Amino acid sequence: MSDTGHIENIREALTAFRHGIRVLEDHLAPDAPDQALTEALTPALETILAMKGRLIVSGMGKSGHIGCKLAATFASTGTPAFFVHPAEASHGDLGMITKDDVVLMLSWSGETRELGDLATYCRRFRVPLISISGNAQSTLAKAANVAIALPKSPEACPHNLAPTTSTLLQLAIGDALAVALLRARGFSEKSFFDFHPGGKLGASLTDVGEIMSKGDDMPLVGQDQVVFDVVSGIWGKNLGIVGITNDAGDLIGVVTDGDLRRYLAESSDTSMQAAMRETKASEIMTADPICLSKDMLAAGALARMQKNKISAAYVLEDGKPVGVLTLLQLLNLGVA
Template identity: 45%
Template sequence: MKVAPISLGNARTVVDTARKVLQTEAKAIWDLAEILPPDFVPAVQMILSRRGRVIVSGIGKSGHIARKIAATLASTGTPAYFIHPSEASHGDLGMITSDDLCLLISNSGESAELRDLIYYCQRYSIPLIGISKRDGSTLMRAADLRLTLPDAPEACPIGVAPTTSTTMALALGDALAACLMSARQFEKTDFGVFHPGGRLGAEMATVAQLMHTGDKVPLVEAETSMRETVLTITEKGFGIAGVVRGGALIGVITDGDLRRRIDDLFDHTAGDIASPAPITVAPGDLAAKALAILEHHAVSALIVVDGPHGPVGVLHMHDLLRGGIA
């Protein structure tokens, strides 16, 4: 099928339509925020009180929203998963336990595919939270808690395709997840546990996950000759050596220090050459913080120090590159 280029007049129509959709949906979200369902706080409390998982379900476009809400909950500290209502009617109801809670989404509240899930919740006393625009619907009458959406018009040109309704349901799911995160005191480091892959996982990586430990750490005693220190720096390959006394880090020696003292280098010990007050990081620091330190001080490696335990590792810029941090 050939499609004619959009004319200037038609382009204005496209822009006007897009703006109308966004404005309609934005107003609906604003109205939802202004008249947040009375059962919203009890819903958060109910989810927090359950030992099991949040089972999220819906059919059609509501099913897609349900999948996203389940994924958001699961990745932010609230165990959750999506069950397709048709599959539930053919055996997947067995996945739901008495410790769980069901969150069912239906704009009309009359989706026939949800009826077996509703009946199952009632039969086995499984708490049910409903999200729908119709408070008197089958779903909402059966629900223990009702998250009723404002009766806002759909934003599509014919007023039928699920647009505003799905946007509101999705936003309400995000609000639930955010409130649960706050109540559970869910932190960035917790988020990193559930996102080990991709850019998110890289940003949440800690120094401990990337550093070199054990015999790989270039450490020398303060009394070590510089000849032996140079061999250690060369052998370990990080361009740096930590200088210790009594197990504590008292300084570092870099390739730059060697070049600056080359004339009388071998007449001294490591303690004589070491730069005092070394720049370090802790194992629990985010790798992104280590990157910022490396860049700020224009160095390529850092000794990792664990408080009273002294130096426990070494981190090089190349480790950050491999980890996708830099």
């Protein structure tokens, strides 16, 4: 088969996936003739929101693999969840499930034999059961407290056998449920960081207050101090910036190494030393500089600094400088 043939096969598969998603969207439209799917999703969400325990996700085969991914998505977005393999559940792992939990089962046919013991356990101990299947009349759907029946759409497999479009729809509706729960709970970027402290994502969600230079590492000069003091502040702390404060300790401006270079370039060699001892910091500063807050996320701080084309910014609290953050610090942290 030619390369063109391979690409055409891939395009046909993607077309099948796109069709499946479109069918799913159409079933959720306000004017859809069949509102069964829409009517099932709200009680499913409310059941999960009301639970005191964990969301237990289970499924067999390809549906089980999708279930593992969904459990990870739920857990990372504010809904405590984990995956229980149905075969292992029948051999003792049912003990992981309590009355405070909610069980979410995935089976496209709704007739997966291995889910039987878990469904029976839920009914016996009154553990709420939510099913996601492709058959509203299946054994699993009938056993569930809330049955989410997904619309049928041809598999991408040319024989319409290998679970492809069907597993995509399970994944899509599961992830959509997780996002809806995230929004309902008011799950914030900070909450997200609590569950993602590692890697670039974790770095991006770190508070500015945790990484800024502060205390003696923060260069500050009074407005009436002279340029010599500004030079000492910039070069002594090696941050490329010094903050200028008034008598009340409020930040009224900054002098960057660029500001300093421009000032020195405009001064003649014979008068430079005298000027540096007479010119006040307030005369060469940039007033009303771009500033940050301690609770701003590192990613947001980076975006603001890049937008304003600055390499350092002071962090204020009630108008007073409490820290300074540089692009280099963000780069070293791994944000950019």
